[in-house]
Amino acid sequence: MEEKKVAVVGAGLVGSLLAVLLAKKGMQVDVFERRPDLRKAKAIGGRSINLALSNRGFKALSLAGFDQEIRDISIPMYGRKMHDLKGNLTYQAYGKDNEAIYSVSRGQLNQKLMNLADDFENVKYRFDHACEDIDLPSNKITFANGESKEKNHYSYDQIFGTDGAFSSVRGVLQKTPMFNYSQDYLPHGYKELNFPANPDGTHCMDKNCLHIWPRGEFMMIALPNLDGSFTVTLFFPMKGEVSFESIDTEEKVVDFFNSTFADAVPHMPTLVDDYFSNPTSTLVTIRCSPWNYEDKVMLLGDASHAIVPFYGQGMNSGLEDCSVFFEMYDEHKDDVNALFEAFSKQRVPDGNAIADLALYNYIEMRDLAGDKDFLLRKKIERKFSDMYPDNWMPLYSQVTFSHIRYSEALAAGNRQRKIMDEVMGMNNIHENWDDQKVIDKILSLIK
Amino acid sequence: MEEKKVAVVGAGLVGSLLAVLLAKKGMQVDVFERRPDLRKAKAIGGRSINLALSNRGFKALSLAGFDQEIRDISIPMYGRKMHDLKGNLTYQAYGKDNEAIYSVSRGQLNQKLMNLADDFENVKYRFDHACEDIDLPSNKITFANGESKEKNHYSYDQIFGTDGAFSSVRGVLQKTPMFNYSQDYLPHGYKELNFPANPDGTHCMDKNCLHIWPRGEFMMIALPNLDGSFTVTLFFPMKGEVSFESIDTEEKVVDFFNSTFADAVPHMPTLVDDYFSNPTSTLVTIRCSPWNYEDKVMLLGDASHAIVPFYGQGMNSGLEDCSVFFEMYDEHKDDVNALFEAFSKQRVPDGNAIADLALYNYIEMRDLAGDKDFLLRKKIERKFSDMYPDNWMPLYSQVTFSHIRYSEALAAGNRQRKIMDEVMGMNNIHENWDDQKVIDKILSLIK
Numbered sequence: 001m002e003e004k005k006v007a008v009v010g011a012g013l014v015g016s017l018l019a020v021l022l023a024k025k026g027m028q029v030d031v032f033e034r035r036p037d038l039r040k041a042k043a044i045g046g047r048s049i050n051l052a053l054s055n056r057g058f059k060a061l062s063l064a065g066f067d068q069e070i071r072d073i074s075i076p077m078y079g080r081k082m083h084d085l086k087g088n089l090t091y092q093a094y095g096k097d098n099e100a101i102y103s104v105s106r107g108q109l110n111q112k113l114m115n116l117a118d119d120f121e122n123v124k125y126r127f128d129h130a131c132e133d134i135d136l137p138s139n140k141i142t143f144a145n146g147e148s149k150e151k152n153h154y155s156y157d158q159i160f161g162t163d164g165a166f167s168s169v170r171g172v173l174q175k176t177p178m179f180n181y182s183q184d185y186l187p188h189g190y191k192e193l194n195f196p197a198n199p200d201g202t203h204c205m206d207k208n209c210l211h212i213w214p215r216g217e218f219m220m221i222a223l224p225n226l227d228g229s230f231t232v233t234l235f236f237p238m239k240g241e242v243s244f245e246s247i248d249t250e251e252k253v254v255d256f257f258n259s260t261f262a263d264a265v266p267h268m269p270t271l272v273d274d275y276f277s278n279p280t281s282t283l284v285t286i287r288c289s290p291w292n293y294e295d296k297v298m299l300l301g302d303a304s305h306a307i308v309p310f311y312g313q314g315m316n317s318g319l320e321d322c323s324v325f326f327e328m329y330d331e332h333k334d335d336v337n338a339l340f341e342a343f344s345k346q347r348v349p350d351g352n353a354i355a356d357l358a359l360y361n362y363i364e365m366r367d368l369a370g371d372k373d374f375l376l377r378k379k380i381e382r383k384f385s386d387m388y389p390d391n392w393m394p395l396y397s398q399v400t401f402s403h404i405r406y407s408e409a410l411a412a413g414n415r416q417r418k419i420m421d422e423v424m425g426m427n428n429i430h431e432n433w434d435d436q437k438v439i440d441k442i443l444s445l446i447k
Numbered sequence: 448m449e450e451k452k453v454a455v456v457g458a459g460l461v462g463s464l465l466a467v468l469l470a471k472k473g474m475q476v477d478v479f480e481r482r483p484d485l486r487k488a489k490a491i492g493g494r495s496i497n498l499a500l501s502n503r504g505f506k507a508l509s510l511a512g513f514d515q516e517i518r519d520i521s522i523p524m525y526g527r528k529m530h531d532l533k534g535n536l537t538y539q540a541y542g543k544d545n546e547a548i549y550s551v552s553r554g555q556l557n558q559k560l561m562n563l564a565d566d567f568e569n570v571k572y573r574f575d576h577a578c579e580d581i582d583l584p585s586n587k588i589t590f591a592n593g594e595s596k597e598k599n600h601y602s603y604d605q606i607f608g609t610d611g612a613f614s615s616v617r618g619v620l621q622k623t624p625m626f627n628y629s630q631d632y633l634p635h636g637y638k639e640l641n642f643p644a645n646p647d648g649t650h651c652m653d654k655n656c657l658h659i660w661p662r663g664e665f666m667m668i669a670l671p672n673l674d675g676s677f678t679v680t681l682f683f684p685m686k687g688e689v690s691f692e693s694i695d696t697e698e699k700v701v702d703f704f705n706s707t708f709a710d711a712v713p714h715m716p717t718l719v720d721d722y723f724s725n726p727t728s729t730l731v732t733i734r735c736s737p738w739n740y741e742d743k744v745m746l747l748g749d750a751s752h753a754i755v756p757f758y759g760q761g762m763n764s765g766l767e768d769c770s771v772f773f774e775m776y777d778e779h780k781d782d783v784n785a786l787f788e789a790f791s792k793q794r795v796p797d798g799n800a801i802a803d804l805a806l807y808n809y810i811e812m813r814d815l816a817g818d819k820d821f822l823l824r825k826k827i828e829r830k831f832s833d834m835y836p837d838n839w840m841p842l843y844s845q846v847t848f849s850h851i852r853y854s855e856a857l858a859a860g861n862r863q864r865k866i867m868d869e870v871m872g873m874n875n876i877h878e879n880w881d882d883q884k885v886i887d888k889i890l891s892l893i894k
Contacts, residue, residue: 177729182629
């Protein structure tokens, strides 16, 4: 592929990193983005969105040599802190020692990646270019120009679709035979809220953890920003008795937050304004197969596997697409068709696995994170894993701190869950959880 | 809705029947079709396609008063006849007495329905109109004219999308929030072949049954036509060792058919020509939810639930959409939003159920229809059902000869399968199947 002229459609996180990695192989890379250059545009309110970078993401960033630069604009979170109805806190470490996930602003990260990509002579950004169609036989893309809607046409050897959950590139593939596709919405949506910084610029809560208010049918979370504020997200039913639809007046918002998130309310001076002016967004899971069209088009990131945000793996899995692609690149670089097919074949089951894990984790976060049995289960797992690290890596660690394939992590997690179901069924487990016989039981089941 | 001006997009079987039923309620109905009028066009080779009409389809047709006219252009098939590798035949009745499914040509049926619809003053067909987009706030449809590609715009109170598996109307809904959608291709495709009529115009095999050549990983079927010919369909893997991809020379086709469908070859004078000139088509399952967009758009037929053809229910389920819609019509006719929501809510699970049943029946037809255990299972079921008709209606009969909701039939079928699994596990069941203790066993399990 070295000599090829390629297009990357979508200048988000995955698109910008991919452009750099392709450029480093010597390709001529045009990156198209339907929006204006976000480095020149004003921030769009209510959708700042914080992300949690973890090991998979950093590994991909390090391929481009960017990992330290990105670490510098992020805040480590070593565990989750659960806030119950009365404001009592429970802490749970994510991993061991210094294992952490890193809170970073999507906008800042994207700008940084664009600036770094701009340093490559063979990467060229074209903003205000909305992909309208692709003629697959000739691999010619039709773009509509932002304001004038004038059409431009460009042809490429290969086209990479990194244009997100509502990908136009994928829309073209969807019309080809044998392309499997699904989009599934959760009945819940989300809305961004905000805890501003203290007057002295410090954070109003512990900044080195992810805060969760688990409430059964819904939840709120908060992630720290560099400027002392927290980005807060309410995940909530779209319709029904307690929902975005039903909580529709100032009074109801105030009552609801006072009774449900009492300890958070003092941190939210603009709650009512935020609630009514910020948009309500939906939560969709996108799957497709294959991710490629012959040797012409390849989908990566949300374009091929958009997932719900509850495992913090949306961005990480998209960035990992890039590192996995380049791990396979050398073996197949003279046969793009083989490269694309091999990548799709390997990566589709991993995309499906992390989609399943993310859906499951929603239940865990909102429902179980405040539950006694759940916390004990985690404690026993942690103890056993500390004693026998080669025999047991907790599922969360496999997903977040390892590079084990998602599909293998999912399978291992299912085996572990069955074992822990048996352990939790032992007599008086809440009293006896620290006994040797609990460890022996796990050892007997693991074999 | 009585006074409304409505559009039906797609003049196929479901669209034409729906147009008549809406017209009978007094609505002004414009029916749009992207193809030319098929009554004036030449038949397209290799895609004639035979369908099997059964009770659900006839019930919907009878709502319009058309059932006898359609019965007159169809041929009853009372059972399936399996052809094994040596040409031995096994017959299995579909139901009791005169229960049959009716072979009919899609083209002839569609023409007939169009002619009948044309008799209604308030139904107007517009051919060569391809739906390009719908502006949902105004319910304005943009059409591209067949040859000139000139755009026309029309607005309607309600729009019914009956434009098939690759529906443009559904494509518009797919972009709205909270619209769940999936398209799944089987790894198998199909190709149409042909047994011509005998020189005297008679059929070369028994015309009153559906012929099947079950071969495990694939199968061939034949349905009778009025002119003495059979429409034959080969269902076959798209790729792999034995597949459309691998059987790619005249010699391979002849060898393959001689060794696999020996008793059919003498009936196929144009086999090689047909194999290479007829297209290879794909088999897709489409699901979505909801089927409506507010009180503006409603999807019916393949547009909302395209299924694989192995239960003979694709057309029947689409026509049944119409009868179910008008069963709910009177209750809600003054509140279109309530009507559309109630219909979607009731019908989505039934569309999913018949999709599942059709996928399962592919395994049954190609794999089990030639299997001794399978045939015995059916025989025992039939005997029990004859003795206790109120306690046991075979799944096939529920789907094909009853009006029980598909979702209920699927659930009942699952219960029956579990019972029959136990019965087939009885000692020496192949020798003792006719004993009273087998009947007693079923009676004990059914309670």
